[in-house]
Amino acid sequence: MTRIFLTGGTGFIGQHLTPLLLENGYDVSLLIHRKQYAGPHHPNLSTVQGDIRDPNSLYNLLEKVDAIIHLAGSISETTLYRYIKYNAETTQLLAETASRFPSIKQFIYISSQAAAGPSKPGHPISEVHSANPVSEYGKSKLMAESRLLLSPGNFQKTIIRPPVVYGPGDPSFLTIFQVAHHQIRPIIRHGIQELSLIHVADLCSMIVGLLLNPRLTHDDIFFVNDGKDIHTVDELFTLLQKATGKRGIPLPIPIEIMAGSAYFLELIGTLRGKAPLYNMSKYKELKQPSWCCKSEKILGFLEYTIKYPLEIGLKDTYTWYRQHRWL
Numbered sequence: 001m002t003r004i005f006l007t008g009g010t011g012f013i014g015q016h017l018t019p020l021l022l023e024n025g026y027d028v029s030l031l032i033h034r035k036q037y038a039g040p041h042h043p044n045l046s047t048v049q050g051d052i053r054d055p056n057s058l059y060n061l062l063e064k065v066d067a068i069i070h071l072a073g074s075i076s077e078t079t080l081y082r083y084i085k086y087n088a089e090t091t092q093l094l095a096e097t098a099s100r101f102p103s104i105k106q107f108i109y110i111s112s113q114a115a116a117g118p119s120k121p122g123h124p125i126s127e128v129h130s131a132n133p134v135s136e137y138g139k140s141k142l143m144a145e146s147r148l149l150l151s152p153g154n155f156q157k158t159i160i161r162p163p164v165v166y167g168p169g170d171p172s173f174l175t176i177f178q179v180a181h182h183q184i185r186p187i188i189r190h191g192i193q194e195l196s197l198i199h200v201a202d203l204c205s206m207i208v209g210l211l212l213n214p215r216l217t218h219d220d221i222f223f224v225n226d227g228k229d230i231h232t233v234d235e236l237f238t239l240l241q242k243a244t245g246k247r248g249i250p251l252p253i254p255i256e257i258m259a260g261s262a263y264f265l266e267l268i269g270t271l272r273g274k275a276p277l278y279n280m281s282k283y284k285e286l287k288q289p290s291w292c293c294k295s296e297k298i299l300g301f302l303e304y305t306i307k308y309p310l311e312i313g314l315k316d317t318y319t320w321y322r323q324h325r326w327l
């Protein structure tokens, strides 16, 4: 049986990816860090305790593994140094450790669109554009990509750069639903106006589609989205209103308020020793006018049909939040 070593399997994306891998007949070895695995038991699922920062804890876990999917990482830290430590150094460490195991044929790294940087309004970026990250998070994800590509392993290196990922169980996107649920329609002045998005189920199907795909002949990078490269923030809130059934009262948010609140939350987070989800790195991303990418390459390569266009995906997510009393 084909064995997959999965990091970050207890996180938002991982909780969707783990059952999908099992459904597709893979044997999954799930790295557990702090949070325990909350999904159903399965004869082909084993959990192993470890920390991606500690090479000794990883070494014994990679024996007889055919492929690695590396999701673990951090989206909220207070300094570039900490982002690099959690995203770039850990990816390098895992890749270097994996290079000692000849059974490993592929290493899939879930990077981020933030690694490539923002786009120009009306012009989504594609895999041929050179990367220009603007946030500390993005810089650390780009560094992680380069360290993986430069690592000595003979396995194929596949990098996926998702834009905003949303769907059932997502604690980050919940804030946007809460805003819409409370009948607020933010108008962000001089900040993000266009973005790409993807529902977590489509992202996971694409990851599985790329896994040990014999048509992959070299190391490669893929952007992914929901099949529509450009969504406007206005369209997003119109669809959120439709999904929640609530009317939104327009609330202009000046860029200075966004900057001030990011600074304040980061300061509090630093004092408490826990980085907030909204911080200065996030603000540097939000003040860009456009975060759009093209999905032409992945959709063509996998001949994939999107299951969750934005309107359907938002309804599905809202239903989940309501059923689970998150809203």
Ligand SMILES: NC(=O)c1ccc[n+]([C@@H]2O[C@H](COP(=O)([O-])OP(=O)(O)OC[C@H]3O[C@@H](n4cnc5c(N)ncnc54)[C@H](OP(=O)(O)O)[C@@H]3O)[C@@H](O)[C@H]2O)c1
Pocket (backbone or CB within 6 Å): 007, 008, 009, 010, 011, 012, 013, 014, 031, 032, 033, 034, 035, 036, 050, 051, 052, 053, 070, 071, 072, 073, 074, 075, 110, 111, 112, 113, 161, 162, 163, 164, 165, 166
């Ligand atoms: N969500 C998005 O919108 C989005 C968009 C683009 C890219 N991505 C990328 O996708 C990946 C997964 O995102 P997510 O939203 O699923 O993140 P998440 O919910 O924060 O999950 C992170 C996972 O990483 C694990 N982890 C953290 N530190 C670890 C360590 N030292 N050793 C082992 N495991 C550790 C966590 O386990 P514990 O909780 O037990 O520590 C958790 O399972 C990340 O690399 C992120 O950069 C996400």
